[in-house]
Amino acid sequence: MKLITAIIKPFKLDEVREALSGIGVQGVTVTEVKGFGRQKGHTELYRGAEYVVDFLPKVKLEAAVVDELVDQAVEAIENMARTGKIGDGKIFVFDLEQVVRIRTGETGATAI
């Protein structure tokens, strides 16, 4: 089992979600985050006070995925989240040691 974490541009969320649904990844957790990589921020000016805002709003997606679906899931996210411009984001894949479905108590791959 793997935990796929993806940081993507916020407006790409719906497309990515639908693509993941399409390949059988049913559950996703979404958080609104801030971050920067190579994409530059912007400057805000309030009367005489200037602030350089480095952090850009992004969306973090987390999905627990069975091993068989990992490659497809990564590809789906990659393709739907890509715009070709700086700031598209990154995908991280972590080893997932244990998963429990709280309602039933199931563990392992059946809990995903």
Place this chain on the structure above:
Amino acid sequence: MVTLIHKLCLSAALLMLPALSHAQTAAEAVVDKGDVAWMMTATLLVLFMAMPGLGLFYGGMVRARNMLSVLMQVSIVFCLIALLWVVYGYSVAFTESTPYFGSLSKLFLSGVTIDSLADTFTDGVKLPEFVFVAFQCTFAGLTCALIVGSLAERVRFAALLVFAVIWFTFSYLPIAHMVWGPGGMLAEDGALDFAGGTVVHINAGVAGLVGAWMLGKRIGYGRDNLAPHSLPLTLVGAAILWVGWFGFNAGSNLEATSGAALAAVNTLFATAAATVSWTFGEWFFKGKPSMLGAASGAIAGLVAITPACGSVGVMGGIVIGLVAGLVCLWGVNGLKRMLGADDSLDVFGVHGVGGIVGAILTGVFSAPGLGGTGGADYAIGGQLWIQVFSVLVTIVWSAVVAFIAFKVADLLVGLRVSEDEEREGLDITTHGETAYHR
């Protein structure tokens, strides 16, 4: 109808025979229901400026963790000063004694009853004195509340209240007396300050600047992001201030007559002019026209037209607005950097500088040749000197008193909150509340 004709004849007779007015008795005094209704409305409008107008205007510009502290500071200062107003403030401002200070003859509003009358600018036309007490009270409260802007996000609440009481007593009251009170020095000189450019705006602006200097800069100033947390609220506040200012300016006419109408139109057009000039100025010099700039421009125009609204023409008022918008834009940028103080919400840059611009230009545009209401013998040069003098007196007086008042507050309770409290935010540390739960 008969009563109206009677009143009109009486007023006409009084106006045409000035000698007769000296022999006037209380029985000939006229109280017009229109004037009373207007002045009561004007009082409400100025109250609305303070609560919540100024609170929202300022509050939107601070960080979320300090929103409630700004609302509290504005509201409590206003209410505290209102109480002191009826104890001794009204008496000291508006009774005759010395050119600098009135008497205590109306302490606790002694002698002021439901039948007492206050003068207007027209001989024989009076207002119930209670109306005048209430109207002027809102000015006193608002002026002291304005100073909060310079001290925001770091002043100790108790220190602010101590300061407000002292400064109200020794700066607001004497200057109000000098400009508007019977026998007041600047009034006797002929200073033109219709609604309080000196009494309110320069007075508060200078005190704010002194306070900002003495408090020191906010932690993270110039480095951290101290950006406004809710500019929509700031605009709501600015809009409330604009609407309320019609009470402030046109109400200062004390009667619902053409004088009030002149003040009202000036309040409309000068403000629009300043909003436009600040916006375009910012667009040109800074690259983008900002909403905060537009809101600030409006306030700058309102401040500048305050002393002028009763005596300048519409075109003169527009020029005053255009100039104020640009000069105050500089006031919150270049001048602010030169002065080196962290005047958090630019009370000096907008109210101080705007008040100075307005007070001086009042001397110019009150001239009859420039559309003003000055008499045929109006001399711009002479009037300008009187205006400049009144501005200088206000600046020096306010600065000295503010310095002493802040010092006393510092010695008694400490002027500034601790570093931890400042970082965490005044809402939770001083007031035990959070404005927004995320």
